Amino acid sequence: MHEPAGARAPSDLDDLVGADLTARVTVDEHGTVTGWNAGAERLLGHPAGEIVGRPAAGLLAEPPRGRDLPPFPRLRRWHGTVALRHRDGRTLTAKVLAHHRTRENGRREWFCVSAPPDRPSPPERHDDPFVSWSFTQSPCCATALYDTRLRLRRANRAMERAVALTEDDMLGLRVGEIVDDPAGRRAEESMARVLRTGEVEVDEDFLTAAGETRVGAWSLLMSPLRDAGGVVRGVCLTAHDMTEQHWARRRLQLIAEAGRRIGTTLDVMRTAQELADVVVPELADFASVDLLTAVDDPPDTSRRGGPPPGPLELLRAAHQSVTPGVPEAVTALGSLERFSEGSAPVETLRSGHATAYEMTHPAITALVAHDPVRAARVREFGIHSVMTVPLTARGTTLGVAVLARHRHPEIFQQDDVVLAEELAARAAVCMDNARRYTHERDRSVTLQRSLLPQRLPEQAAVEVATRYLPAGAHTGVGGDWFDVIPLSGARVALVVGDVVGHGIHASATMGRLRTAVRTLADIDLAPDELLTHLDDLVSRLSTERDGGRTRERHPECEGEVGATCLYAVYDPISRRCSLARAGHPPPVVVAPGGAAERVDLPPGPPLGVGGLPFEAAEIDLPEGSLLALYTDGLITPGGRSRAGDGDGEADVSRLSGLLTGPEPTLDALCDRILTDLLPPRPPDDVALLVARTRALDASQVATWQVPSTPSAVAQARKDALARLDAWGLEDAAFVTELVVSELVTNAIRHARPPVQLRLIHLTHEDSLICEVSDGDSTAPHLRRARTFDEGGRGLLLVAQLTRRWGTRQSSHGKTIWAEQPLDV
Template identity: 60%
Template sequence: MEPPPDRRPDSAGEAEALTARVTVAANGTVTAWNTGAERLLGHPAAWALGRPAAELLAEPPGPADLARLAALTDPAAVSRPHGTLALRHRDGRRLDVPVLAHRRTAADGTHDWLLIGAVTGRRPRPEDEELLRTGLLQAPACAVSVYDTDLRLRGSTPAGQRLLGLSDDESRGLRLTDVVGLPVAEETEAHMRRTLETGLPCHLENHARAPGETRGRAWSVDVHRLESPDGRILGVATTGHDMTEEHRARERLQLIAEAGGRIGSTLDVTRTAQELADVVVPGLADFVSVDLLTAFEDGAEEAAAGAPLTLRRAAHQSVLPGVPEAVLARGEVDMYPEGSPAAESLRSGRAVRHRFDETLIAGWIAGDRARAARIRDFGFHSLIAVPLSARGTTLGVVVLVRHRRPDPFEDDDVVLAEELAARAAVCIDNARRYTRERGTAVTLQRSLLPQRLPEQSAVQVAYRYLPAGARAGVGGDWFDVIPLSGARVALVVGDVVGHGLHASATMGRLRTAVRTLADIDLPPDELLTHLDDLVARLAADVDLPGDTDPADGVGDGVGATCLYAVYDPVSRRCALARAGHPPPAVVRADGTVDLLDVPAGPPLGLGGLPFEPVETELPEGSLLVLYTDGLVAARSPDDDVDDGLARLRAALTGPADAQPTPCDLDALCDRILNRVLPSRPMDDVALLVARTRALDSARVATWTVSPDPAAVADTRKNVVARLEAWGLTEASFVTELIVSELVTNAIRHGEPPIRLRLIHDRTLIVEVTDASSTAPHMRRARGYDEGGRGLLLVAQLSRRWGTRPHAKGKTIWAEQEIGAAE
C-alpha cells in the first residue's frame, strides 16, 4: 500500500501530518510520535511510545542495520546525519524512508534525537520543472540575464528587466554594452567572454547607476557558462544580487575605521577639527563645517545658560576646490540664528536631519541672505546638524550638506554622523583641555624663568628657551645668571625630570634654592651637594601616600640635573661642577671648540656621592656654552647623544674672524638651534651662551694689612688715594668708614694674613680677607656695649654686604653705589 497521494493541506493539523517526527531517547526508546509518523507507518502513538526504535525496522536488525541506526543516534555523530532506513508498516509492507536526524540537548544536559521523514512528496512530479523555472524567473531580488554564444541578450528575470530599464522584447538581441553605456558594462562583458571560452565561472562586484534606476546600487554578479545535457555550449548567464545595503554598511565601517586612525593625531584643537572635516568629505557629505563655541576659549568648562550661541569656524571642507560654499573663513566668528538646524541641534543636544524644501528651513534661509545665496547657487538639498558633545559638555556643532550627490541623507547617515562627531568631540575636548593645561604650564614656567638678565660686567649673555612639542608637554628646564660678590657671576642650567605642571613647579623651587645658595657664595661642588639634599627631600615628599597624580606626572619621584659655573673677571678663572648634566662647551678666541672635562657626578636626588669641581682659565672673549640635554638628544633610534654633541661642535666651530661679535650672540643661539635641533624637538631646550670679559687690572687695588690696629690709618690713606685716582673722591668718606670697620674686625677677630681689595666695577666693592673661618654676624648693640655696631654700620652704608668662605679663611665684602659719584 502506497502513501496517500500528495494534496494541499487544508489546515495546520493536516500540514503537520505530511511530516513524520519521531523522538528517540539516548537509550534507544521512542519518546515522541506525531500524526505524520502514524500516517507513514500506521502505528498509533499509544503503541509506539516507550518501544525500542529498533522494532520499527523492516527486518531484525543485522550488523549493517545496527551500524546505520547507531549512526543516527550516536551522540558523537555529526549534528545532522541523514540516510535511508528500511521501516516496516503496520500492515507488513517495507518502506524505504529518507530520514534526517537532529541531535538535541535539553536544559538538564540530557540528549535525544529527532528523526524526520517526509510522508508524501518524495517522488519528482511533472509540474516540478515548471515550478522551479517559474520560481527562478520571478525571483524578485535576483537579476538573471541569459546570453547566447554571441553574447546577445536572450531574456532576463523581472528584476533584471527593471535593472536594465527595458523589457525582454525591447532588449532581446542586444549586447550588454548596447543596453548599458557605462564602463562597468564593458568590464562585465569581458568576464562573460572569458567564461564562455574557458568555462570557468567568475565573480565580480560593481557599483553603478543603471538606466532603470534613479540612484546607484552595488551588485554582486556571478557569471557561469550554460551547457546542454549532451555538453553543447548554449551561452552564459549572469546572476546579480543587490548588495547595496551591505555595500553601504561596509563603507560606513570603513569610514569609522578611517576616522579612528586620522582624527586626533595631535593635541591641537583646530587640526583635530580639520581632520574630522577631511574624513567626512567626500565619504559622507559634499560640504561640512565644524564650528566651536567661543565660550570655551577662555578656559570655561561649560557655556553659560541662555548665552548667545556664538561660534568660531574651526574647520570646513568641500568636494569643490577652495570650499566656495563656506560663508565664514576659518577663525571667523558668527551666530547661528534661532530656528536654524545648527541652533536646534545645539539647543536639543541631538542630531537633526532636514531637507532644504521644508518650511522650517525656508524660514531660516529667508533670514540669512549670505547662506541663502550659497544654498541657491550650489543646490543644497539635504542637511544634517550634529552637536559635538564630550563628557557631558557641548563643544560645538558639525553641519553636513549634500549638493552633488543626488540622494538625500538617510537615518543610517545620521547614525554614522553621530558616531564620527562623538569620536571627534572626545579628541577635541582632549586637545582643548591639553591646550589650556599646557598654556598654564608654559605661563608658569616662563614666569619662573628670568624675565630679564641682571646687569653685570663679567660676561655678555644670550639665551634661548624652547618648550617641548605638543605630545611631550612642558618640562622643567631652566637657566639663570646670578651676580655674585667680587664682580663675579654664576651661570646655571638645569633640567627637572618629567613634564607638566609638577615639573615646572619643581623647577621653580630648585631655581629659588640655587639663587639662595649662590647668595651665600658657596663653591659649585658644595652648592650642588646642598641642592642634592633638597631634591632628595622633595622626592620623599612626593612619595608620600595620596601625593601621586599620574595625570600630572607626579608619582615617579623627583630628579634633576644641573650645571653650576662661577666666573671671576678679575682672575679670568671659571669654577664648574655638574650633577648628571651634559658638559659645557668652550669656544676659544682662535675658534677651536672644547667640551670641558668636568666630572659628571650623579643626578640630583641620589645622594651619597660627591661632586667634583673643575677650575679653568677662560681668556677674555671666550664663549661658554651651557645647555640642557634636549639640545643634543637623539634624533632617531640610530642616533645617540654623541651625535648630538658632534652637531653642537660643528655649529660652534669656525675661524676666529668668523666668530660672532659681542652683538651677534643672539645670531649664534639661532645658528645652534637651527643646526643641532630636529625639526620637532621632543624635549625642552634651554641654551645659555656667555662671552667672558676681563676686568682691567687698573680698576683693582690690593693691599696686605699688618695685624696691628695702627695699620688701619695707613690703610684708610691708601684707599682714599686710590679713590682719588679713580675719580671717586665723593665716595671716600663712606668707603673710609667701611674699610675701617672691616679691617678693624679682621685685626681683632681674624687671623693673618689680612688683605684688602678694592674693585671698581659697576659698584665699588670693598673686600677684606683673613685666614680665620669664623664668620661674623650682625647684632644690635645694647646701650652700654663698647662694640657690636660695626657690621650694622656697614650694612647701613653699603648696598649689600656678606661673607664668602674659602678653603682657608673667609672674605667679608661690601658694595656701594657709585653712579652718583661718577
C-alpha cells in the same frame, strides 16, 4: 572589475552575440537621430545615411499627442511598445527600451534598443511545476538565463525587480542593453569566457539599480548550462545584492580612517580641517566646520539645552569640497559668520543632535533667505541635501559641522546621520583634548615665564643675553631655566638647568630648584659643593612625591623628580671661571679671535641620583670671551636636529660655528642660534644663556698684605684712604675707614694669618667693595651687644652702614666682605 588574461576582445564579443541583431539608435536631447546601426536598418529598412541627422519623430507611425508624452528630461529610462513606420510605408509595432545617459563630453542622449524581430519566445513550461516555481519565485537572488549568443531567455521575479523590467521586456536583449552601464559590458565579457572555457566566473560590480539613487554592490555568479551530452548551451547569471553589506563595510572603513586621520595634532583648527577632509568625498560633497567664538571657554551643555538663545556668531575653522578651490563656501577660513535664530546650524546646536534636511525645510530656507550669496551657491551647484552635526564632547559644545551634497545623487539617509555623528564625536573629543591641552600649556608657559628672571641683574662681570623657548604642541612646557646671580667680589654665577618632565609640575619644580640655587649661591658655595646640596634637595623632593599621601592627592605628580644643572662662577678680577655640572651638556667657550670648543668638564650624575660626587674645573677666560650655556633641547631636540640627522655632535658643531660668526649683539646671536638649530615648533624646551666676559682693570683693584699685629690696623686705614683719594672717592672715606678698621681688627684678633685687605672699585655699578681675607675658616656672626659689653658692635655697624655684607669660604680660609654704594 579587471579583465583576466585570455578574455575576448570587444570585436570577438560583438561577433559572438551578433551585435547587429539588436536595433540600436541614439537620439540627442533635441530629438535628432545621432546613431543608427545595421539592426535598425534591418528593422525599418532605412540606411544610416538617410536617418542620421534627421528628427526621430519622423520614424513614428503617427505623431504623438503632447499630453500623452512622459516627462522624458527627468527620466533615467523608459520602455514600452512603439508604432513605427517602415521605409516601405507599412506600420511595425516594436518593443523599445531607452536609456537616458550622459556622454563623456557631458552631452545627454537617449540610447534606444529593440530586440530582434525573431527574438526567442518564452520557452514552453513543460518542466516540473516545482522546478518552474522555484526558479521564478526564488527570493534569494536574481537569476537570468542566456543562450549561446548571450541573449536573455529567462528571468525570474527577483531579476525583474532588480532591473524594473519584465521578462518579456528583456527577451532577446543582451546584458549591456538591459543595463546601460560599464558593469553590463564587463558582465557580458565574463559570460563570454564561461561559454568558451566552461568554467564558473565570480565577479563583483557596482551599478545603480533602476529606481535607486545610490550605487549598489552586486555579487555575480556566472555558470555554464550544459545539455545531457555536456555541451555548453547557455549561461546562468545569478546576482546577489550586497549593497547593505558594502556600505556597512565602507562606513566601518571610514570610521577606522577617521581614527587615523583625525586628532594627529593638539591643534583645534587643524583637527577641524581633518574632520572636513575625512567626510569629503566619502560622505559629503562639501563640508564646513564652524566653532563657537568662545571655543577657548565654550558653554557647558551637560545641564541645559545648548548655547543661549538668539543669533550665534561662529568662526569658520575648516572647509573642504570635491570641487577644487571650495567654491561652495560663502565664509572664508578664519572669518566670523552670524547665524540667525531658527537656522539649521543654530537649531542643531540647540538640540545637540545631527539632523538631515532637504532644501525645502524651514531651517534651510531660514539659512538662505537673507543671504543672496548663499542662495546663489545653492542654485549654482544644485545642492539638494544638507546635514548639520553638533560638535560636543564631555558635555561641552564646541561648534557645528555642516555637510552638503550636490554630486551625490541621493539625499542624506539615517545611516549617514549616524555615521556623521560618530565622526563628529571623535573629532569633538580631539578638539576638546586640544583645547584643554592649550589651556594647560598656557598656564604652564605663564608659570614657567613667571619663575624665570624677569630682568637680568646689573653686574660688572659679564654681558649676558638669554632665551627660553617652550616646546611645541605635542610635548608641552618643561622645566628648563637659566639664571644670572651676582656674587661677592664682583663675581657672577651663571646657571642653566633642566627638570625632567613637562607641564605645570615640572615648571613648579623648576621654580623650587631655581630658588634653592639662589639661596645656596648667596652663601658663596663653590660649584661642586652647591650641586651636592642641590642633589640632596632633589632627592628629598622625590621622596616627598613618592609618599602615599602625595600620590593620593596629586596622582599626576607620581614618578621621580630628576634634573640636570650647570653652575659656573666667573671672577672678572682673576679672569678665571669655575664650573661643575650634574648630568648637563658642557658649555661651549670661544676665546677672542679663537675657535669654539666644548669645555672639558667632569660629567657628574644628574640631580636626584644621590651618593656620587661632583667635580669642578677651572678655566681662564680672557676678556671678551664667549661662554654659551644651554639645555639639551638645543643640540638634540627630541632626538632630531633641524637638519633631521638627530646627531647631537653635529648640532654642537653648528652651534660652535654660529658662536664664532659675526653678530652685532648677543641678542642677535641668540636669535640666530635658535633659528638655525631648531625647527619652528621644537619638541623639547630650550634654555640658552650666552655671556661675553668683562675684566676689571688693575687700577680698579688694590690689595695689601696686612701683618698680624694690632698696629697694622692703622696702616691699613691709611692705605685705604690713600687709595680712595687716588680714585676720587673722598666722600666714602668715613664709612670705608670704619669698615676697614673693624674687619682688619677682627681678622688679626680672632683669626689666623695671612691677612689680606682688598678694595674693589666697581665703576659699572658705582659701588665699593672692601674684602678682608684670613687663614681661619670660622665665620663671624652678627649679634647685638649688651649694654655694658665693651665689644660686639663692629659687624652691626658694618651691616648698618653698607648695602650688604657677607662671608665666603675658600680652600685657604675665609673672606669677609662689605659693599657700599657710592651714589648716595
